[in-house]
Amino acid sequence: MEIDLENFNKESKSEYSSHVKLRARLRKVKPKVLDEMFEELHEEAFREIDCLDCANCCKTTSPIFLNTDIDRLAKSFRMKSSAFIDEYLHRDEEGDFVLNSSPCTFLGADNKCLVYEDRPKACREYPHTNRKKMHGILELSLKNTLVCPAVFKIFQQIGKDYRK
Ligand code: SF4
Numbered sequence: 001m002e003i004d005l006e007n008f009n010k011e012s013k014s015e016y017s018s019h020v021k022l023r024a025r026l027r028k029v030k031p032k033v034l035d036e037m038f039e040e041l042h043e044e045a046f047r048e049i050d051c052l053d054c055a056n057c058c059k060t061t062s063p064i065f066l067n068t069d070i071d072r073l074a075k076s077f078r079m080k081s082s083a084f085i086d087e088y089l090h091r092d093e094e095g096d097f098v099l100n101s102s103p104c105t106f107l108g109a110d111n112k113c114l115v116y117e118d119r120p121k122a123c124r125e126y127p128h129t130n131r132k133k134m135h136g137i138l139e140l141s142l143k144n145t146l147v148c149p150a151v152f153k154i155f156q157q158i159g160k161d162y163r164k
């Protein structure tokens with residue numbers, strides 16, 4: 001079932017300030033406990049959400065393209081890496097390679113990634129909520145509550161426990 005992204009945008013914005021406060025409280029949680037909490041809720045969120053019903057990350061943000069990603073994708077297109085960069089990428093303010101356009105050029109009309117096997121590492125790991133050392137990416141995860149319905153759901157669920 002297609003996710004109602006318009007409604008998600010409204011809800012995630014309206015709950016953002018409470019999630020900012022929640023992030024401050026999460027900073028005090030022990031690292032292992034925080035990692036386990038996120039991992040469990042990540043699994044729970046993705047049991048309910050199918051990315052093919054969403055693709056909001058691919059529609060609204062760009063992954064970072066590492067040199068290894070560029071080389072792999074260029075090879076699959078039988079292009080030189082420099083030509084791939086010229087065609088699709090530019091450097092952002094941090095100096096990382098990102099897409100020239102949004103939604104992602106490689107997103108199909110059916111929300112499938114046209115370069116799935118060769119997609120960037122950042123795409124494989126997004127939304128980064130089932131990894132270790134979640135303390136280091138709490139700020140990024142907070143921002144991702146505005147992009148990813150699964151991250152939003154995770155924050156909502158944690159909030160129910162931590163605002164008690
Ligand atoms: S990772 Fe999040 S934003 Fe991306 S498609 Fe899946 S649910 Fe949507």
Ligand code: SF4
Nearest residue numbers: 058104106107113123
């Ligand atoms: S490369 Fe594929 S997974 Fe990554 S943003 Fe583009 S469409 Fe999405």
